[in-house]
Amino acid sequence: MIYAVGIGPGNRETMTYEAMSAFEESDVIVGYKTYIDLVKDLIKDKEVVSNGMKQEVDRVKKAIEISKTGKTVSVISSGDAGVYGMAGLILELSEDEEVRVISGVTASTAAAAVLGAPLMHDFCHISLSDLLTSLDLIYKRVALASEGDFVICIYNPRSKGRPDYLKDAFKIMKIHKSGSTPVGIVKNACRENQEVHICTIDTIDYETVDMLSIVIVGNSSTYIKNNKIITKRGYETKY
Structure with missing residues (x-):
């Protein structure tokens, strides 16, 4: 048996x-070392197999090899195993092994809860x-999602090797979205050292964003109230 486990932000509460x-x-628990460290209190005395970034294929092959010996293996992902996680790769590479995907709280929903209610409509x-994924295709998706007035949740928004991708994506968004559109930035969502920034497309400070951040950009109905971001669902409301 192989479990593809989404551990959420990484603490027991979530x-x-x-x-x-x-x-x-x-x-046996298999995973990226950083994620293993998040759940080490739950692992206890179990066998652990960990490695670094960009070694996902090797990690899954090792998990399948171990499962063939009759052991039950959990392959962990942060957030949800089926959202930019390991579930797809496990299913692709597995043969006759039983695989069960365990969902978790993904970064967008964790960050949304911190920000208020920005995901109340299509996102x-x-x-x-x-x-x-090619950069041209990424920017095409940004353009079409903006034109369609989707709320956009941006994963892997900015790194030292990609310092300007987010800025370029926002330039594309501004073709279709107002500069006053609310933007929420949550770093380390639901973890220690959580940071929250609420701004707009025009006022975002890109230096506050890194790879531990999730960026949520609203749609035309999104607004800020009492320092919370709300996207209207479409209900008739009276104040």
């Missing part, structure tokens, strides 16, 4: 009972990492 049960049932996820 982890599902199903995820914790998977840990209890597993003989999409776009990653600005061009390691596996």
Whole structure:
């Protein structure tokens, strides 16, 4: 058995009972070292297999190899295993192994809860990492999502190697979105050292954003009230 486990932000409060049960049932925990460290109090004396970034394929192959010996393996992802996580790769590479995907709280919903209610209408996820997707295609998706008036949740928004991708994406958004559109930035959502910044497309400070941040850009109905971001669902409301 292989569990593809989404651990959410990484603390017990935001982890599902199903995820914790998977840990209890597993003989071996496999994952990126940073994520292993987030759940080390739950792993206890179990066997751990960890490696670094950009070694996802090797990690999954090792998990499958271990599962063939009869052991139960949990392969962990931060957030939801099926949202930019390991679930797809496990299903692609597995043969006759039983695979069960355990969902978790993904970064966009964790950040949205901190910001208020920015995801009350149609929204999409776009990653600005061009390691596996061409930059032209990423910017095309940004343009079309903006034209469609989607709330946009931006994953992997800015790194030392990609310092200007977010700024360029915002230039594209401004073709279709007002400069006064609310923007929420949450760093380390639901973790220690959480940081929250609420601004607009025109006033964003790109230096506050890094790879530990999620950026949520509103749609034409999104507004700020009492320092919370709200996207209207369309209900008739009377004040």
